[in-house]
Amino acid sequence: MKWLRLLACISLLAIGQGGAAAEPPKVLRYAFNVAETGFDPAQVSDIYSRIVTSHIFEAPIAYDHLARPYKLKPDTAAAMPESSDDFKTWTIRIRPGIYFADDPAFNGRRRELTAADYVYTYKRIYDPKVKAPGFSELSEEGILGLREVRDAALKQQKPFDYDREVEGLKAIDRYTLRIKLKEPRPRLLFTLAQNDIYGAVAREVVEAYGEHIMEHPVGTGPFKLVQWRRSSLIVLERNPGFREQFYDAEPNADDAEGQALLRRFKGRRLPMIDRVEVSIIEEPQPRWLSFLNGEQNFLWFLPPDFTMQAVPNGKLAPALAKRGMRAYTVAAADVYLLTYNMEHPLVGGNAPEKVALRRAMNLAYDVEREVKLVRRGLAVPAQTILPPLTEGHDPRMRTEATEYSPAKARALLDLYGYVDHDGDGWRDMPDGSPLVLEMSTQSDQFARQLDELWKLNMNAVGLKVVLKIAQWPENLKNVRAGKFMVWRVGSTASTPDGQGALERAYGPSVGRANLARFHLEEFDRLYERMKLLPDGPQRDELFRRTAKLLVAYAPYRMMVHRVLVDMAHPGVEGYRRGPFWLDWWQYVDVERERP
Numbered sequence: 001m002k003w004l005r006l007l008a009c010i011s012l013l014a015i016g017q018g019g020a021a022a023e024p025p026k027v028l029r030y031a032f033n034v035a036e037t038g039f040d041p042a043q044v045s046d047i048y049s050r051i052v053t054s055h056i057f058e059a060p061i062a063y064d065h066l067a068r069p070y071k072l073k074p075d076t077a078a079a080m081p082e083s084s085d086d087f088k089t090w091t092i093r094i095r096p097g098i099y100f101a102d103d104p105a106f107n108g109r110r111r112e113l114t115a116a117d118y119v120y121t122y123k124r125i126y127d128p129k130v131k132a133p134g135f136s137e138l139s140e141e142g143i144l145g146l147r148e149v150r151d152a153a154l155k156q157q158k159p160f161d162y163d164r165e166v167e168g169l170k171a172i173d174r175y176t177l178r179i180k181l182k183e184p185r186p187r188l189l190f191t192l193a194q195n196d197i198y199g200a201v202a203r204e205v206v207e208a209y210g211e212h213i214m215e216h217p218v219g220t221g222p223f224k225l226v227q228w229r230r231s232s233l234i235v236l237e238r239n240p241g242f243r244e245q246f247y248d249a250e251p252n253a254d255d256a257e258g259q260a261l262l263r264r265f266k267g268r269r270l271p272m273i274d275r276v277e278v279s280i281i282e283e284p285q286p287r288w289l290s291f292l293n294g295e296q297n298f299l300w301f302l303p304p305d306f307t308m309q310a311v312p313n314g315k316l317a318p319a320l321a322k323r324g325m326r327a328y329t330v331a332a333a334d335v336y337l338l339t340y341n342m343e344h345p346l347v348g349g350n351a352p353e354k355v356a357l358r359r360a361m362n363l364a365y366d367v368e369r370e371v372k373l374v375r376r377g378l379a380v381p382a383q384t385i386l387p388p389l390t391e392g393h394d395p396r397m398r399t400e401a402t403e404y405s406p407a408k409a410r411a412l413l414d415l416y417g418y419v420d421h422d423g424d425g426w427r428d429m430p431d432g433s434p435l436v437l438e439m440s441t442q443s444d445q446f447a448r449q450l451d452e453l454w455k456l457n458m459n460a461v462g463l464k465v466v467l468k469i470a471q472w473p474e475n476l477k478n479v480r481a482g483k484f485m486v487w488r489v490g491s492t493a494s495t496p497d498g499q500g501a502l503e504r505a506y507g508p509s510v511g512r513a514n515l516a517r518f519h520l521e522e523f524d525r526l527y528e529r530m531k532l533l534p535d536g537p538q539r540d541e542l543f544r545r546t547a548k549l550l551v552a553y554a555p556y557r558m559m560v561h562r563v564l565v566d567m568a569h570p571g572v573e574g575y576r577r578g579p580f581w582l583d584w585w586q587y588v589d590v591e592r593e594r595p
Contacts, residue, residue, distance in 0.1 A: 284444070
């Protein structure tokens with residue numbers, strides 16, 4: 001990695017007037033533990049790719065970097081969007097003078113962002129050819145007329161008609177966007193603030209690159225992609241055409257950390273760094289050693305295996321503190337899930353014997369042991385699918401989701417006929433056919449530890465397990481296509497509304513957010529009612545009811561909510577992890593590197 005650092009310094013070294021060399025670049029270097037899939041915001045769903053797209057593309061509104069739990073503010077919008085009293089009509093005014101990064105697709109002209117770009121961006125999510133994971137969320141907002149354009153393309157098997165005007169999505173002038181909805185959507189702004197998925201793209205770029213658009217992200221944001229070696233290295237540099245934007249925020253008055261960051265950086269032009277290099281290092285030990293050795297100056301998500309070395313008893317190790325390192329510990333707005341394919345003939349379906357099998361498997365799993373031994377205490381058992389910090393999550397709620405009882409698991413399996421029919425020591429299906437559980441998984445050390453624990457727990461109640469190993473992007477592709485039996489996945493909240501997590505079980509979202517391919521009419525009805533209600537006690541009750549349905553039918557096994565530890569070398573300043581948003585590179589400063 002040291003040769004990459006030297007190469008970065010050489011590649012960005014410029015000669016100024018009088019022959020004086022410009023100062024060395026400020027480079028943020030860290031690693032993802034899982035490979036990316038690509039950088040077209042309409043097509044990505046994994047958090048690793050979305051971290052990159054969140055720094056390239058921009059939405060009309062954004063989250064205040066320092067406000068907690070959250071505060072929305074204008075980004076490309078000139079002011080906060082205006083809504084009608086019934087939350088059915090929204091008007092967004094785009095700020096003039098914002099430009100896309102230079103790209104050959106623009107034929108040498110400087111391309112300004114307009115309201116029409118958001119019209120195209122949102123329409124593209126509806127295009128069935130794109131197969132956008134974000135379609136289900138945007139379509140639920142009920143934009144008038146867009147569903148009909150999508151249905152026409154599907155029925156006639158013709159390309160999506162981007163030029164067809166629709167009532168619910170119009171650029172009423174160059175800089176004004178109007179959205180009309182079928183029903184009230186009090187929380188529409190949460191959807192529109194997701195720059196990693198709904199950030200503006202230019203039609204010329206999409207049409208110029210076609211099937212290769214995942215390799216050519218062009219946005220209006222603070223960074224642009226300059227190098228990509230798939231599953232190995234992602235390099236971005238400061239977008240030279242990025243508008244004048246300066247560090248400002250509104251942390252709470254009692255937020256000492258936020259107030260200190262504001263005092264230090266207020267008024268600085270963004271981004272404060274020149275370059276970001278993201279390596280893909282899947283194994284925990286090489287990623288940890290790369291950070292310790294200074295090849296990475298930031299560590300995003302401390303591998304649990306090294307908790308005792310880095311933060312014993314929750315405090316930064318003295319040896320690391322002497323080196324000027326910092327540790328940032330925060331409760332994550334996420335949930336880890338064991339996902340059952342509800343369409344699989346062995347584990348799927350809502351028949352009593354199938355529900356019994358999944359619930360027995362859930363009862364047989366010791367999540368407290370996972371927290372203690374595998375995650376080294378950096379997690380808490382999940383009672384429901386709703387992530388912490390989101391609307392609907394009740395920290396006082398207790399369910400059967402985390403109950404560990406091998407005895408109950410065995411009794412339930414016996415009751416429904418999952419017994420050893422052929423005397424080989426393993427339970428069979430009620431009809432005597434083999435019962436073999438297949439876990440889709442990865443080959444990294446952390447996944448192996450989780451696999452070993454799950455297999456040990458399943459074996460203890462007589463259930464045979466085989467592991468199907470592939471890279472994470474391949475597993476995600478197979479899961480979205482329904483080609484799996486059981487898979488383990490993390491789900492991070494992208495908005496403060498917990499209903500996003502419930503989409504994991506919403507019938508119309510099968511193949512997208514609903515990875516379990518779960519169908520239950522009662523759940524869907526409750527989910528759709530929640531969309532229309534304002535925040536309050538009535539909606540809170542629906543959160544409780546839907547969460548309990550998922551525990552009862554068990555399309556998922558709720559595992560844990562993580563506690564995350566990020567770390568930085570002394571040359572990295574200003575870092576703060578956001579609960580729901582992914583962009584932060586522009587808000588950190590990095591010490592200049594000397595060749």
